[in-house]
Structures are given as C-alpha cells and as structure tokens.
Amino acid sequence: MGGRWSRWVPRAALAIGIVAVLGMTACSSGDDAASPRGTQTSSDAPAGQAAPKPPAKITLEPVSGAADVSPVAPVKVSVADGTIEELTLTNPTGKQVIGELSADRTSWSVGEPLGYGKTYTWAGTARGTDGRTAPISGSFTTVTPARQVDASLNVGDGRTYGIAMPIAVKFDRAVTDKAAVQKVMTVTTSVPTEGAWAWLDDRTAHWRPKTYWAPGTKVNMVAKLYGTPFGDGTYGAEDRTVHFTIGRSQIVKADTRTHRLVVIRDGVQVADFPASYGLESDPGRVTHSGTHVVMSKHESYSMTNPKYNYENVVVPWAVRISNNGEFIHGYAPSIWAQGKQNVSHGCVNLAPANAKIYFDSAMTGDPVEVVGSTEQLGPEDGDYHDWALTWDQWLGKSAV
Known part of the structure; x- marks a missing residue:
C-alpha cells in the first residue's frame, strides 16, 4: 500500500514539470538568436577560414x-x-x-x-x-635641354702635379645656376685636406686646398654634370672625372730685391741661382709678387711683345708661371745683370745652364713665390692667380 502510494504523481505536478522544461528550452533558443545566422562579427572570412590575400x-x-x-x-x-x-x-x-x-x-x-x-x-x-x-x-x-653645356679639366688621369695645383673646371657656356653645378662636383683625397670651390667667372670654377697639398696625396674629382640643370633651360652634357697624385714638395722662392731664385725641395734647399727680374721702373715690365703656379714647360719658346718692339725671340728652358707672359727661362744676354739688377720684361732670367737645372726639376703645379716687387699678382693675370686670394676671399667665391 505504501509502495504504490510513493509512485503516484498528481496530474497537476506533471503538467508543471513539462512547462518548466519547455521554458528552459525557449530561453536557450533565445540566446542563439541574438546573433543572426551568417553574419561575421570579427572577420571578413567565415569562422575557421583565413582572410583573402590582397592583390599586388x-x-x-x-x-x-x-x-x-x-x-x-x-x-x-x-x-x-x-x-x-x-x-x-x-x-x-x-x-x-x-x-x-x-x-x-x-x-x-x-x-x-x-x-x-x-x-x-x-x-x-x-x-x-x-x-x-x-x-x-x-x-x-625626360627633359629636353634648351642647350647642353660641356666642361674641360686642367688635370689629367694618372698624372702627377705639384703641391700648389688647383683643379680647374672650364665650361663652354656661362653657368646661371652655379649652386646646382657646384653641388654635383666633389673632391676626395687620400690625406685629409681642407679645400673649397670658388667661381672665378661665370664659366670657371676652381678647387684648391687651404694650404699646399701634402706630398703623395691621391686626389679624385667627380663632376656629375649630366642631367644637372645649369639654369635657363641648359643642362650638363657629360660627367667629368679625374684621378691624379700630388708629387714631391718643391717651392721656388724668388726675391726681386736680392736678385736670387732659391729652390727648396722637400724642405731642403737644393739650388740658389742669380736671377734678373722685371725692370721696376716700368709697371708694364715688373715681375708680379705673389704665389704663381707652374703651368707648362718648353725646351724652347718664342717670345713676342709688340709693345716693347721685340718679336720671335727664342729662349731656352722656358717654364710658364702665369698667363700674363711670365716665365722662368734661360737668357744669356742678361747674364751680366743676373744677381745684380732687374732688366727683364717681366720674366725671370737665368743663365741657360741654371735654367736647364731648374727646368729638369720643375713640375706642373709647383708654387713659385715671388716677393719684393711693386706689382701684385691678381685676377687680371688669368690662370693661376688662386693663391693670390686669402682663404676668406676664396670661400667668398663659393656658390653654396
């Protein structure tokens, strides 16, 4: 009797239980429906799939x-x-x-x-x-230039020069945008060397060290002129590069007052020659004071100067030291004055035998330091008057 009574469940209680189960099912279904089916909430790719890779x-x-x-x-x-x-x-x-x-x-x-x-x-x-x-x-x-500008150099590949040699870049047209051109011209050296570019006129830029080059310095100059705007629609025609070496140190000290020409090589005096310089009483004949630079050498050279009534006077062992007509050369007719007085038309006269000794030792780029005269080397004398300018004056001619 008791056992049967314990198994009996009233109908009302059974109904309540069924409702509770159904209610729980309805609550669960409501949570799933909070996110609509097929919607990607955190990725463009369906769940479990990688995002598509982008195109190039x-x-x-x-x-x-x-x-x-x-x-x-x-x-x-x-x-x-x-x-x-x-x-x-x-x-x-x-x-x-x-x-x-x-x-x-x-x-x-x-x-x-x-x-x-x-x-x-x-x-x-x-x-x-x-x-x-x-x-x-x-x-x-690409751009079409109104004109192309070419350039030439005063130094050559593989050559050796003296310790005063400047690097000269000469353009065949005037350069308007000097800063743009200067920025593409670089000089590198094997020995730390302070130096700078200076524009001596609208077509000419020179690079020189602050003081003489150190002997043995290897120098590289690169001018990336092609494609560079020169101003007014003009562009560089061609790049220029050069690699050269500085040789031994040789300095000529020429004193117009003592009438002597002294040669100092690597710090040692190796020659002391009697000389005759330009006649001081005529400004047109004075040998100019200042640091000249050896420009070229000629075993013989024909001298002409209509102003002073001489033509085709051939002299031996001529070493050009400026573009104003100044040379160091042999001249036998003035031996009587050499070491005593100045009688030349601006050149430095030596006895032919002494001129040959100096000629054989001279190198393009050697400095010739002239002192004692009444006239100074300057821009009107042309190349190379670089060393006649102070360093501050030289820097003032830079375009950058």
Whole structure:
C-alpha cells in the first residue's frame, strides 16, 4: 500500500514539470538568436577560414605620364603584396634600359643614365599574394635641354702635379645656376685636406686646398654634370672625372730685391741661382709678387711683345708661371745683370745652364713665390692667380 502510494504523481505536478522544461528550452533558443545566422562579427572570412590575400599594389617612379624628368633621376617600379614576374623599360627605338631586380623581386631600378628628350615605356607583370597577375604599364618623358653645356679639366688621369695645383673646371657656356653645378662636383683625397670651390667667372670654377697639398696625396674629382640643370633651360652634357697624385714638395722662392731664385725641395734647399727680374721702373715690365703656379714647360719658346718692339725671340728652358707672359727661362744676354739688377720684361732670367737645372726639376703645379716687387699678382693675370686670394676671399667665391 505504501509502495504504490510513493509512485503516484498528481496530474497537476506533471503538467508543471513539462512547462518548466519547455521554458528552459525557449530561453536557450533565445540566446542563439541574438546573433543572426551568417553574419561575421570579427572577420571578413567565415569562422575557421583565413582572410583573402590582397592583390599586388604597383608603384611607378616617376608616375606614368610624367614629363621633363631628369635623365639621372631615380626611376623604379615597386610592388607591395606581391612580386615582379617580368619587366622591361624601353626607349623609343625599343632598346631595353639596363636595370636591376631586387633579390626579393619587389622592386626594379634603372641602372644607367637615360637620354635627354626621350619617352620611356614600362611593360611587365606582377603577381600578387592573391595569386593573380597584374599588368605593369606606363610611360614618362625626360627633359629636353634648351642647350647642353660641356666642361674641360686642367688635370689629367694618372698624372702627377705639384703641391700648389688647383683643379680647374672650364665650361663652354656661362653657368646661371652655379649652386646646382657646384653641388654635383666633389673632391676626395687620400690625406685629409681642407679645400673649397670658388667661381672665378661665370664659366670657371676652381678647387684648391687651404694650404699646399701634402706630398703623395691621391686626389679624385667627380663632376656629375649630366642631367644637372645649369639654369635657363641648359643642362650638363657629360660627367667629368679625374684621378691624379700630388708629387714631391718643391717651392721656388724668388726675391726681386736680392736678385736670387732659391729652390727648396722637400724642405731642403737644393739650388740658389742669380736671377734678373722685371725692370721696376716700368709697371708694364715688373715681375708680379705673389704665389704663381707652374703651368707648362718648353725646351724652347718664342717670345713676342709688340709693345716693347721685340718679336720671335727664342729662349731656352722656358717654364710658364702665369698667363700674363711670365716665365722662368734661360737668357744669356742678361747674364751680366743676373744677381745684380732687374732688366727683364717681366720674366725671370737665368743663365741657360741654371735654367736647364731648374727646368729638369720643375713640375706642373709647383708654387713659385715671388716677393719684393711693386706689382701684385691678381685676377687680371688669368690662370693661376688662386693663391693670390686669402682663404676668406676664396670661400667668398663659393656658390653654396
């Protein structure tokens, strides 16, 4: 009796239990419905799937359609989210430009100067991380100069010069934008050397050290003139480079008052010659005081000066020391005056035998320090009056 009574459940209680279970089910279903089916709340990719990879992004430098591009400006193609599969840059005749592809194949850069006034065209493909290919295309045009300016140098490759030698760059047209040109001309030396560029006129720039070069210095000069704007629509025609060496130290000390010419080599006096300098009573014949520079050597040289009524007077062992007609040379007719008085027309006269000794020792670029006269070396004397300027005066002629 008791056992049967314990198994009996009233109908009302059973109904309440069923409702409770159904209620719990309805609550659970409500939580799932809070986020609609198919909606991605934290990722573009469905749950459990990776995001799609991006396509290749191609950048051209300069941009396609660019005009008046410098032929030496950076020219490259870069690819983000991908790599370059193939690429060419061609000139108007179809010739391919030399270039270099980076190791990771994400960039390609031009490896040679381009031409003036030409249109260059890109062609190629890149593959993105999405696996798809994308075309590389476009074009640009380089600048067409109104004129091209060329330059010449006073020093030569592999040559050796004296300790006062300046580097002279002579342009065949006037330079308007001197600062732009000066910035692309660099001088490097094997021995630390303080020096600077100075513009001596609109066509001429010289580089000289603050003090004489150290013997044995190796000098490199690079002028990246091609593609450089010179102003007024003109551009450089060609780069110029030179590598030379400074030789031993030899300094000539020439005193017009003592009528002597002394040669000092590597700090040691090696010669002391009697000399005759320019006649002091005539300003047109005075040997100019100041530091001259040996410019050239001639075993014989014909002298002409209509103002003083002589023509084709041939002298031996002539060493030019300025562009105003001053030489150190042999002259037998003035031996009587050498060491005693000054009678020349501006040159330094030595006995022919002494002139030969000096001639054999002289090197282009050697300094000749003249003192004691009433006239000073200056710009009107032409090349090379570089050392007639103080260092501050020299720096004042820089364009930058």
